[in-house]
Amino acid sequence: MLNVIDYVPGTTLLHKLNPVTKLALAAAIIAATLLVSGFPALIGLLVLTLALAAYAGVADRMLSLLKVLVPVALIMFVLQIAFTRAGNPVLGFVTDQGLVTGGKACLRLLGVALPLVLMLMVTKTTDLANACVEKLHIPYKYAFTFTTALRFVPVFSQEMNAIMEAQTARGVEFDTKNPLKRLTLMLPVCIPLLVTSVAKTDATALAAEQRGFYLRTRESSFKRYPFTALDAGAFALCAVLIVLGVLL
Amino acid sequence: MQPIVHIDHVSFSYGSAEGAEAEVPLALDDVSLAIEPGAFVGVIGPSGAGKSTLASVMSGAIPHHYAGRLFGATYVDGRDTCDVTLTDISQIVGSVLQDIDAQMVASVVEDELLFGLENFGVPHDQIETRITETLATIGISDLRDREIATLSGGQKQKVAIAAILALRPRMLVLDEPTAALDPASARMVFETLRTVNHTLGVTVVVIEQMVALLSEFCERIVVMDEGRIALDGTPREVFSHSAELRAIGVDSPRTARVSNSLMAKGVAPHGAPCLTVADAYELVSSVVGRARLGRLAGFDAQAEEKSASYGAHLAPSSRSAFGAPDDELAVFATAAAMATDRLTFAAHGAWSRDAARAAFEEELNAPRGRHEDQGIQSVVPVVEFNHVGFAYPGGAAVEDLCFAVHPGEIFALIGQNGAGKTTATKLLNGLLQPTEGRVAIAGLDTRDTPVSTIARHAATLFQNPDRQLCKNTVLDEVAFGLELQGVGGDEARDRARTVIERFGLPEEAAPFSLSRGQRQMVALASVVVLEPEVIVLDEPTSGLDYRECMTVMETVSEMAARGSAVVMVCHDMEVVSDFADRAAVMADGRIVGCGPVGEIFRNPVYMERASVAPPQIVALSEQLARGVSADFAGIGEVSALVDTVVEMVTGGSEARAHA
Numbered sequence: 008m009l010n011v012i013d014y015v016p017g018t019t020l021l022h023k024l025n026p027v028t029k030l031a032l033a034a035a036i037i038a039a040t041l042l043v044s045g046f047p048a049l050i051g052l053l054v055l056t057l058a059l060a061a062y063a064g065v066a067d068r069m070l071s072l073l074k075v076l077v078p079v080a081l082i083m084f085v086l087q088i089a090f091t092r093a094g095n096p097v098l099g100f101v102t103d104q105g106l107v108t109g110g111k112a113c114l115r116l117l118g119v120a121l122p123l124v125l126m127l128m129v130t131k132t133t134d135l136a137n138a139c140v141e142k143l144h145i146p147y148k149y150a151f152t153f154t155t156a157l158r159f160v161p162v163f164s165q166e167m168n169a170i171m172e173a174q175t176a177r178g179v180e181f182d183t184k185n186p187l188k189r190l191t192l193m194l195p196v197c198i199p200l201l202v203t204s205v206a207k208t209d210a211t212a213l214a215a216e217q218r219g220f221y222l223r224t225r226e227s228s229f230k231r232y233p234f235t236a237l238d239a240g241a242f243a244l245c246a247v248l249i250v251l252g253v254l255l
Numbered sequence: 256m257q258p259i260v261h262i263d264h265v266s267f268s269y270g271s272a273e274g275a276e277a278e279v280p281l282a283l284d285d286v287s288l289a290i291e292p293g294a295f296v297g298v299i300g301p302s303g304a305g306k307s308t309l310a311s312v313m314s315g316a317i318p319h320h321y322a323g324r325l326f327g328a329t330y331v332d333g334r335d336t337c338d339v340t341l342t343d344i345s346q347i348v349g350s351v352l353q354d355i356d357a358q359m360v361a362s363v364v365e366d367e368l369l370f371g372l373e374n375f376g377v378p379h380d381q382i383e384t385r386i387t388e389t390l391a392t393i394g395i396s397d398l399r400d401r402e403i404a405t406l407s408g409g410q411k412q413k414v415a416i417a418a419i420l421a422l423r424p425r426m427l428v429l430d431e432p433t434a435a436l437d438p439a440s441a442r443m444v445f446e447t448l449r450t451v452n453h454t455l456g457v458t459v460v461v462i463e464q465m466v467a468l469l470s471e472f473c474e475r476i477v478v479m480d481e482g483r484i485a486l487d488g489t490p491r492e493v494f495s496h497s498a499e500l501r502a503i504g505v506d507s508p509r510t511a512r513v514s515n516s517l518m519a520k521g522v523a524p525h526g527a528p529c530l531t532v533a534d535a536y537e538l539v540s541s542v543v544g545r546a547r548l549g550r551l552a553g554f555d556a557q558a559e560e561k562s563a564s565y566g567a568h569l570a571p572s573s574r575s576a577f578g579a580p581d582d583e584l585a586v587f588a589t590a591a592a593m594a595t596d597r598l599t600f601a602a603h604g605a606w607s608r609d610a611a612r613a614a615f616e617e618e619l620n621a622p623r624g625r626h627e628d629q630g631i632q633s634v635v636p637v638v639e640f641n642h643v644g645f646a647y648p649g650g651a652a653v654e655d656l657c658f659a660v661h662p663g664e665i666f667a668l669i670g671q672n673g674a675g676k677t678t679a680t681k682l683l684n685g686l687l688q689p690t691e692g693r694v695a696i697a698g699l700d701t702r703d704t705p706v707s708t709i710a711r712h713a714a715t716l717f718q719n720p721d722r723q724l725c726k727n728t729v730l731d732e733v734a735f736g737l738e739l740q741g742v743g744g745d746e747a748r749d750r751a752r753t754v755i756e757r758f759g760l761p762e763e764a765a766p767f768s769l770s771r772g773q774r775q776m777v778a779l780a781s782v783v784v785l786e787p788e789v790i791v792l793d794e795p796t797s798g799l800d801y802r803e804c805m806t807v808m809e810t811v812s813e814m815a816a817r818g819s820a821v822v823m824v825c826h827d828m829e830v831v832s833d834f835a836d837r838a839a840v841m842a843d844g845r846i847v848g849c850g851p852v853g854e855i856f857r858n859p860v861y862m863e864r865a866s867v868a869p870p871q872i873v874a875l876s877e878q879l880a881r882g883v884s885a886d887f888a889g890i891g892e893v894s895a896l897v898d899t900v901v902e903m904v905t906g907g908s909e910a911r912a913h914a
Contacts, residue, residue: 013404014362133366155360161404162356166722173722176684176791177781178710178739195725202767203721210357213320217345218360218422219374227373229382 012127012160019129020237021063026130026138028238033122035245040118042252049114052248056121065128069121076120080113087112132157138232140225147223155211159204166203170196257333258289259426259458260313260348265327266482267308267317282308284482285327290460292425295452297469298462300479301504301800302772306462307353309479310428312336313460315344332425346375349424353431355415364398364406364414371422389421392454393447408672409440413447420451426458427451433463434798437672437826439866441465445472464800465827466506467871470494470530478505491527504802509829509871509893510535516897517542522904532874539875539900540883546904636661637697637788637820638683638713644691645682653678653844656692662788665812665821667831667852670841671866676824679841680791683822685709697788711740714787718794720778724766729755732766733781740785754784772803779807783814790814792823796830808834832856832870832891840865853891872896 016022021029040052060069087109094104127135136150175181179192267283283305290296290313298306311317318325319341329336332347352358361367368386377385390396393413398406403414412432419427427448433441445461445468452459463469469476470490478486478493480503486493494500494511501507507515511528513535518525523542529535636659646652653675660666668676681687682694685706694701697712714736717723726732730751737747755762758780761769766777775798782790790811796804804827812834815821825831831838832852839849840861848861855861856873868874876896879887884903890896 014402131362131366133361133363133370151360158360158362169717169719170722172681172686173715173717174725175706176686176710176713176715176717177723177736178707180705180707198725198767199721199723207354207357210352210354211360213316214352214358215360216320216341217314217316217350218371218418219342219345221342222376223374227376229369229373229379 014131015065015128019063022129025238026135027142028241029126033126035248036122037119039248039252043255048255060125063129080116084109084113137228259292260290261330262288263328267325269323281482293456295474296460297473297476304479305482310430314348314350314428315341348426349419350428351415367418368421389417393417408435429461466508470508494528506801512893536878639695642692643689660820662818662820665815665835667835667838668824669865674841675844684713684715713789714782714785715791716782720774723778730762736781754780790819790821828870
């Protein structure tokens, strides 16, 4: 089963950037998304992210992720409309100001989530961890924790699917149309998932220690992650994005 | 030579160090063991015997990772494991865990190998050669740039071994490396281990349940039972103790059972047990050949003497026919199993041997005729696959599946991992819906019926019981399925209690606090209590020891005898051969052959497509039928084969006496 945050191999410039640069680029897009206030700028940043995704050849994955995110964003939109009372009424309880804040919240949600996911799609997690340790001087322990957490996302989602299938086959009505009922049925499923994950985490800790985890230093990594001219260019782009974000 | 690992009177119990010492049973009980450098050692034993604990003691995880009370001392390469760190120990002893998904740290094969090399500070100019050489030794050079998530189970296992081997440990400890693999991949893993052992001189200690693999690859076998070492020696030495093994709950290779039985009946001269089909063929053909020679020689004095000895031994063999524990039967007697087909056969043992033989022949002529009295053919099938096709978005697919399973029948799906067996079972219980053709369960089309409704007719026992369990007590768990079907709370509990009692499970215990085998029993109990029309088994015996495996399968046969249709996916061909009536061979998403189990196993084309070796007994009887006597054709069970040999030998001497 393919996962949205899995690494997609490629040879584009985006793939070739230093993992730290990619992280900075994603952070810059996110910062800009939070700083800008106009609709054109927000949409522009989203388009930039999607264009980068298309360039890196992960557009299809990005679209499948959007299918999940857009409904969430829409819920946010509706909530904002319902709770914003200021402004002139447009239709019923809906006010023009509500529409504006709701629309922005909705776009910001997408604008924050997508760059991070895009970064993960074009970077191997081991590279990300090693580069962060080398360049950002993050202790390896934390980098390892982070990459392990990421690696466990698909493992646990597979486990969850398997548990749901097993429970469905027993006759638990996961195929019900009622989302509330579905949610209450999900709760008991969390027990086996929790038990499995604790056992897995313990085994991972043991396996890592048996492979010299505690001996690892900043110099251990076989691969080196030097910054290149390409990275300098990307950093310049980051600065431009943030400046634009402040100005717009 | 100094042993690489020396375990000196070690006892261990899990749990906190303070108090409660009387309550916590010892996982290891005064174990002493020395492993010589370069050895290939197999460890076997029933679940809960302390195999994994033994592995942890060797790899240093005890005392450094698991908390508990430890007595005695373990020396790895001459140093006490308590005095050195786990990191130091792991440079000598590399261990491959049971859960390889938890062991993997990277998403790409190359990075997985790099992790340990980097950590242990291997000079960076040597790393490239280490990786290339290790991948070449294991035979996975082509996988170097592959994503681990896209690998098959067998490939993943090899990567896990390679990642440890790249560190150049002097010893490898593996905990059930083949539990999730199909027979072909399991063999490949053992062949890899043998290469590593022979070419690099790495000591290998492997915990394994498949006796056939152990006896073929290991030089030494250690049998564990209740925290102690029960037997320790070469495969021939260990498997000649078939009675002790049976009492412990460990299987023996079927050929060893044949030779041990023949020796016990005095038909064959005493000696080492036969571990391979070739050995057994040799033994049986020489025994039968000598008897024939005796018959030809007529009044030859030597034959006279021999016939006297056969006569003397005829008594014990007929005694066994009258219900005394015979090789096969004793297993089930000790397994304290319920009334089963086989125990019925024990009762049938009271017939004359000729009648039993006739019954066997009848059974073989009819497609495993034991359910024939129920008239399978006239009954409407309860599972129907009609030209069923299904494709995953990823590309894997099954096509044109056609089969029907009748009430009372055990139907096995065999084939390699990825052949589409699990997909077929998911199509059956409605988790997947066919894109082509039609699946009908008890007359219901799975496309129009919700899965929860199909669940009332078809119950599934999954490979991993932990995915099925979700309640706080065993009683709730077993009753849960009934409650889902709309059975009232009190009635559900009453029915659940009856089943729990029969399985001897603790009613109030939390399912997750039980052992792996017991959890599987709880899952099985919650299937049995439903009394379903169809039972789907996905690898029901993997991860279980021999005795648990027998209990599961006997229960399943009993359910079949009561009229349930059973569809099972199973990698253990001995289990398939012993219990299934019919089998379908799957390859590349298609059914390439389907028929009575005996016929399937005797067809080399099917065996090759399924990438399995036929069970030893089938292979042996086939060879004997070709080389010695046509009477051996079609025999699929140890007892039948032994009886045939005995009859040939003694029958020959009786004929001579008449003359």
